[in-house]
Amino acid sequence: xxxxxxxxxxxxxxxxxxxxxxxxxxxxxxxxxxxxxxxxxxxxxxxxxxxxxxxxxxxxxxxxxxxxxxxxxxxxxxxxxxxxxxxxxxxxxxxxxxxxxxxxxxxxxxxxxxxxxxxxxxxxxxxxxxxxxxxxxxxxxxxxxxxxxxxxxxxxxxxxxxxxxxxxxxxxxxxxxxxxxxxxxxxxxxxxxxxxxxxxxxxxxxxxxxxxxxxxxxxxxxxxxxxxxxxxxxxxxxxxxxxxxxxxxxxxxxxxxxxxxxxxxxxxxxxxxxxxxxxxxxxxxxxxxxxxx
Numbered sequence: 660x661x662x663x664x665x666x667x668x669x670x671x672x673x674x675x676x677x678x679x680x681x682x683x684x685x686x687x688x689x690x691x692x693x694x695x696x697x698x699x700x701x702x703x704x705x706x707x708x709x710x711x712x713x714x715x716x717x718x719x720x721x722x723x724x725x726x727x728x729x730x731x732x733x734x735x736x737x738x739x740x741x742x743x744x745x746x747x748x749x750x751x752x753x754x755x756x757x758x759x760x761x762x763x764x765x766x767x768x769x770x771x772x773x774x775x776x777x778x779x780x781x782x783x784x785x786x787x788x789x790x791x792x793x794x795x796x797x798x799x800x801x802x803x804x805x806x807x808x809x810x811x812x813x814x815x816x817x818x819x820x821x822x823x824x825x826x827x828x829x830x831x832x833x834x835x836x837x838x839x840x841x842x843x844x845x846x847x848x849x850x851x852x853x854x855x856x857x858x859x860x861x862x863x864x865x866x867x868x869x870x871x872x873x874x875x876x877x878x879x880x881x882x883x884x885x886x887x888x889x890x891x892x893x894x895x896x897x898x899x900x901x902x903x904x905x906x907x908x909x910x911x912x913x914x915x916x917x918x919x920x921x922x923x924x925x926x927x928x929x930x931x932x933x934x935x936x937x938x939x940x941x942x943x944x945x946x947x948x949x950x951x952x
Contacts, residue, residue, distance in 0.1 A: 681714035683864035688854035690722035693927035704769035706933040722850035785821030790838030812846025817860040855910035859917030869927030874945030
């Protein structure tokens with residue numbers, strides 16, 4: 660009887676969190692290694708559907724960088740990067756949209772197969788994500804004053820009406836990070852940025868970023884379970900947070916300032932990481948909060 664009782668205890672331990680977050684919006688950015696692993700993709704879909712069944716309103720935003728890079732290479736379309744941003748010309752943006760649409764429908768199908776209806780969107784649907792051309796300032800002598808990245812977008816507005824309409828009818832929105840310009844242009848946008856801005860617009864109870872790291876570490880390399888937005892900024896300023904983690908942490912800080920209540924950076928390589936964070940006392944990864952710890 661020990662094993663059945665242990666399982667019952669696990670369910671009872673989750674009850675306070677189910678009660679607390681029932682009816683709340685949970686925005687999850689799905690990306691990193693988990694997107695290329697069939698088992699982890701299945702685990703992710705199971706997590707999202709369970710959240711829906713216990714009364715939460717999950718909203719998924721996904722990336723697709725590796726898949727886009729692979730397709731561009733296959734089509735012999737040259738691709739370059741400026742400060743981590745893919746320069747996207749007219750030929751590349753067609754590939755980007757095509758690949759992201761394929762990835763989107765794959766995630767939608769996985770969620771549907773778990774028994775909860777999902778609907779795929781891009782930022783173009785219902786003018787969900789309105790953007791303009793992103794221009795990066797040159798930061799070295801001899802460089803252009805600004806880098807033109809082509810059809811790479813900077814978000815200027817999020818209209819969450821289509822998300823609210825879908826969640827009100829019991830659907831799980833799955834959003835590809837494509838934006839629309841004011842003249843109808845298509846823009847490629849970093850998925851972390853889209854997820855953060857959607858979390859702001861929805862005033863999400865939780866904004867979760869799935870990554871390929873365990874969370875935010877201190878100077879000694881120890882995982883920090885909780886940091887405030889102010890502390891996180893200090894860790895960026897002193898170089899403790901560096902390279903690819905900087906934009907992810909900045910997304911969390913921005914989302915908190917914009918209306919999200921809690922943000923989390925989790926290791927998407929851990930099975931059922933979303934459930935472990937939301938439905939257990941200990942959680943995993945790093946929580947970035949508005950208030951001092």
